Amino acid sequence: xxxxxxxxxYDKKLFFEKxxxxxDIFAQMGLLNKNVIAAKTNSGAKxxxxxxxxxxxxxxxxxxxxxxxxxxxRHSISHILAQAVMHLFPGVRFAxxxxxxxxxxxxxxxxxxxxxxxxxxxxxxxxxxxxxxYVFEKKEITREEAIKYFKERGEIYKVEMLEELPExxxxxxxxxxxxxxxxGPHLPSTGxxxxxxxxxxxxxxxxxxxxxxxxxxxxxxxxxxxxxxxxYISFLEEAKQRDHRKLGKELDLFSINENVGPGLxxxxxxxxxxxxxxxxxxxxxHIKRGYGFVHSPHIARVEVWQTSGHWDFxxxxxxSPIEVDKGSYMIKPMNCPFxxxxxKTKTRSYRDLPIRYAELxxxxxxxxxxxxxxxxxxRGFTQDDAHLFVTEDQLEDEIINVLxxxxxxxESFGFTKYNIYLxxxxxxxxxxxxxxxxxxxxxxxxxxxxxxxxxxxxGEGVFYGPKIDVKLVDALGREWxxxxxxxxxxxxxxxxxxxxxxxxxxxxxxxxxxVVLGSMERFFGTLVEHYAGAFPVxxxxxxxxIVAISDAHSDYAKKVYTALVDRKIRVELxxxxxxxxxxIRDAEKEKVPYILVVGDKEVESRSVSVxxxxxxxxxxxxxxxxxxxxxxxxxxKTID
Numbered sequence: 001x002x003x004x005x006x007x008x009x010y011d012k013k014l015f016f017e018k019x020x021x022x023x024d025i026f027a028q029m030g031l032l033n034k035n036v037i038a039a040k041t042n043s044g045a046k047x048x049x050x051x052x053x054x055x056x057x058x059x060x061x062x063x064x065x066x067x068x069x070x071x072x073x074r075h076s077i078s079h080i081l082a083q084a085v086m087h088l089f090p091g092v093r094f095a096x097x098x099x100x101x102x103x104x105x106x107x108x109x110x111x112x113x114x115x116x117x118x119x120x121x122x123x124x125x126x127x128x129x130x131x132x133x134y135v136f137e138k139k140e141i142t143r144e145e146a147i148k149y150f151k152e153r154g155e156i157y158k159v160e161m162l163e164e165l166p167e168x169x170x171x172x173x174x175x176x177x178x179x180x181x182x183x184g185p186h187l188p189s190t191g192x193x194x195x196x197x198x199x200x201x202x203x204x205x206x207x208x209x210x211x212x213x214x215x216x217x218x219x220x221x222x223x224x225x226x227x228x229x230x231x232y233i234s235f236l237e238e239a240k241q242r243d244h245r246k247l248g249k250e251l252d253l254f255s256i257n258e259n260v261g262p263g264l265x266x267x268x269x270x271x272x273x274x275x276x277x278x279x280x281x282x283x284x285x286h287i288k289r290g291y292g293f294v295h296s297p298h299i300a301r302v303e304v305w306q307t308s309g310h311w312d313f314x315x316x317x318x319x320s321p322i323e324v325d326k327g328s329y330m331i332k333p334m335n336c337p338f339x340x341x342x343x344k345t346k347t348r349s350y351r352d353l354p355i356r357y358a359e360l361x362x363x364x365x366x367x368x369x370x371x372x373x374x375x376x377x378x379r380g381f382t383q384d385d386a387h388l389f390v391t392e393d394q395l396e397d398e399i400i401n402v403l404x405x406x407x408x409x410x411e412s413f414g415f416t417k418y419n420i421y422l423x424x425x426x427x428x429x430x431x432x433x434x435x436x437x438x439x440x441x442x443x444x445x446x447x448x449x450x451x452x453x454x455x456x457x458x459g460e461g462v463f464y465g466p467k468i469d470v471k472l473v474d475a476l477g478r479e480w481x482x483x484x485x486x487x488x489x490x491x492x493x494x495x496x497x498x499x500x501x502x503x504x505x506x507x508x509x510x511x512x513x514x515v516v517l518g519s520m521e522r523f524f525g526t527l528v529e530h531y532a533g534a535f536p537v538x539x540x541x542x543x544x545x546i547v548a549i550s551d552a553h554s555d556y557a558k559k560v561y562t563a564l565v566d567r568k569i570r571v572e573l574x575x576x577x578x579x580x581x582x583x584i585r586d587a588e589k590e591k592v593p594y595i596l597v598v599g600d601k602e603v604e605s606r607s608v609s610v611x612x613x614x615x616x617x618x619x620x621x622x623x624x625x626x627x628x629x630x631x632x633x634x635x636x637k638t639i640d
Contacts, residue, residue, distance in 0.1 A: 005018075005019075005020065005055065007025050008057075008058045009025065009061075010060070014028060014029065019052045019054050022039045022047055022048070022052075022059065023050060023188075025059065026059075031061050034192075035063045035065065036049070037049065037072060037188060038068070038187075039062055040062050041060075042058035042059075046062065046072070046184075048138055048185040050137075050138065050188070051138075065224035070224065073193060073223075074099035074100075074222050075098060075099040075104060075182075077104055077126075078098065078104040079136075079175060079180055080126050080190055080193055081097065081126060081218060082106050082178060083126075083129055083176065083178035084122050084123075085108055085110075088121060088122060088125055091110070092108050093157060094107075094108065094109075094157065094158065095107035103199070103219060104220055104221075105220070106217070107216070107217050108218070109216075113216070114216050118201075119218070122218070126198075129175070130190050130191060130193050133190055136173055136174075136184075137174045137175070138184060139171065140170070140171050141171075142169055143162055143165060143167060143168055143169065146158075146172065146181060147159055147162045147163065149179075158180075158181050161181065162181065171183060173186055176190075193222065195222060195226050195228070197220060197229065197233060199221060199236070201218055201219075202217045202219065203216065204370070205370060208368075208370070210368060210369070221236075235476065238476060239478075242475075242528075242529045242532045243529065244525040244526075244529050248271070248374070248375070251270065252269075252271075253267075253268055254267050256374075261379070262379070263379030264380045265375060265378060270541035270542070271541070273541040274535065274540075274541050275520055275524060282384060285405070285409065286386070289356075289401070290356055291356040291358040291386060292357055292358070294358070295359060296335055296338030297332075298332055298362065300330060300332060300337065302330055305337070307494055307495060308336070308495070309463070309464065309491075310333060313430075314463075316366070319364055319366050331364045332364065336387055336488075336513060337491070338361075339357045339387040340387075340511075343355065343389055344497060348499040349499060350499055352499065353391055353394065353499060354388055354391075354394050356388045357387050359385050360520070362380065362383075363380075363382075365379060367379055375522060375525030378519075378521050382519060382520040383515060383518075383520075384518060384519065385515060386513075387512065388402075388511070388512040389492075389497070389509040389511055391507070392510060396449075399468075399512070402512065403447065403468070405516055406485075410470070410482060410517070413517075414531070414536065415472045415482075417472075418471060418473055419479060420452055420454040420455070420471075421457040421460070421468065421471065422440070422443055422466070423461040423466060424440060424458050425440070425459065425466060426460065426461050426462070426463065427459065429463050430464055431489050435489045440466040442487065443467070443468050457469070463490075464488045465486055465488045465490065469481065469482075469483075470484065472526060475531070475532070476529075480522070482522075483516050483518060484513075484514065485512060485513070486512065486513040486514070487510065487511075489508075492508050492511050497511070527539070534591040534613060534614075534640065536640050537593045537594070541570065542570055543592070543593055543634075544569060544572070545571070545587040545594070546560055547583045547584055547597050547598070548573075549600075550580075552600075553599055553600070554575065556598055556602070557575075557598050558573065560596060561573045564627065567631065569627070569634075574586075574587070580597065593613045593640075594612060594630065596609065605620065607620045607623060607626075608621060608626055610626060614640065
């Protein structure tokens with residue numbers, strides 16, 4: 001312990017003769033107020049206000065509305081949640097309760113199955129705990145003492161965690177009659193935690209393993225102010241209305257059938273129509289940019305995946321082998337080895353490069369059932385895949401071309417905002433450090449030459465090379481995984497891929513893996529939520545719905561239908577025996593961009609009465625004039 005303790009906060013210094021609490025330091029400097037809940041040292045460590053300082057240090061106040069403060073707030077509320085559950089459901093056993101992005105959760109082992117009504121009573125009990133303003137008290141004890149303490153209370157999950165900890169001492173936090181194992185820090189007291197809401201209940205395997213017991217997880221959210229909480233709840237409600245699983249059912253786009261298998265998508269006619277439009281556009285644009293289309297099988301011998309390295313680095317995400325003719329085959333998780341095999345069917349010259357292969361290739365990956373999520377996390381999906389074989393001199397230009405192509409594609413679908421991440425070498429990787437450096441630098445230069453802002457994502461590259469990820473930002477400001485370009489020296493080496501250079505000798509090409517949209521499933525789910533199911537005209541599965549006012553106008557309605565179909569416009573004629581207003585209302589629920597109403601005036605003038613989604617009644621227009629308008633809208637890929 002120093003004879004005098006020097007504490008620096010911002011540009012001020014104070015000196016103390018003995019141990020002093022963080023709270024007293026901030027108080028003496030006039031920095032203590034109701035928003036200050038903790039402290040951060042110059043090394044990044046976070047401390048409770050009650051923590052004692054015994055050595056020279058630098059401190060900075062942590063306020064409840066800062067990023068660090070919100071994390072402390074949410075983690076503290078997870079403890080309050082656990083205490084409330086303990087009061088209401090005696091015998092409950094506690095697992096973990098961390099803060100997460102925008103919220104928190106706690107996992108419970110309890111015979112009673114939580115129902116939505118329970119969240120109300122638990123929330124009310126939490127209010128009482130907050131009103132009581134219990135101090136969060138920290139206590140440091142030996143690991144063995146902690147094991148004994150939790151064993152006596154039957155807390156098997158805490159004991160299991162403690163037995164695996166390497167530390168000799170651990171910390172417990174107590175508020176009122178509840179004590180939990182925790183590193184902290186926490187709020188000064190429960191009274192600081194006023195703006196929260198419990199959201200939902202879900203099942204969660206202990207430690208994420210299906211081999212372990214299923215626990216019950218209560219999710220919640222919390223913010224520093226009532227205004228922020230209200231805004232976030234409104235955001236969640238809007239997101240709920242845009243949920244692609246909900247809209248997929250309402251708009252009859254796709255389904256998932258448990259008899260078929262979880263994570264396997266059944267595309268309905270309307271969803272398949274949108275997918276066709278996306279894929280047709282994708283193919284046309286690839287042809288313009290010099291790509292050759294290829295197709296590959298869905299299975300291959302295990303030896304292919306052993307050679308590629310997937311067997312060693314990706315085996316847990318692959319389905320079990322299939323035994324055929326005394327050989328083992330794997331359902332493909334990737335398309336890349338097949339494209340390499342096509343490349344290797346003949347000798348290649350440097351004059352042939354770059355070679356660009358593209359495939360809408362369906363792959364299968366084993367995902368745990370607990371993480372499957374509609375179209376966004378599936379077990380079978382079609383990659384918008386391409387692999388480019390390039391020389392080292394071509395590498396940077398090809399990356400620039402891919403990124404430029406990517407921008408064109410995602411902006412064509414209405415994603416004008418996106419974030420770019422450069423993912424660098426992970427802990428588990430193959431290849432030499434000099435090749436990783438070359439590849440990373442090429443990606444960096446390409447992004448910078450295009451004038452694109454980007455962030456570095458350390459250690460998030462794939463095992464065979466660094467990558468650039470483009471994450472789409474939707475109408476609610478949420479990020480979605482989308483395009484990616486990855487540099488790969490590994491597979492060309494593993495598969496002995498080569499080309500003949502100008503010197504007449506064999507050289508190894510560099511391989512680029514890239515998608516300009518992502519998987520068809522994930523991209524489609526993103527589109528659904530971005531547009532809330534109200535697709536722009538060029539993407540809408542049904543662009544026009546025709547409604548006849550009465551049976552007397554049916555013949556003309558059919559002529560309008562035929563005229564539109566002949567011009568390759570996607571149209572439906574509502575011939576149901578329903579009132580006109582009911583037909584219009586149903587078409588609006590289906591989010592059809594245009595509704596054409598025909599009655600006496602329209603028959604007489606050879607026109608249509610046009611109703612536009614979001615804009616309402618636009619009045620009568622000559623049929624040919626309307627067709628010209630919508631054809632232009634489709635051609636220009638107008639976004640509403």
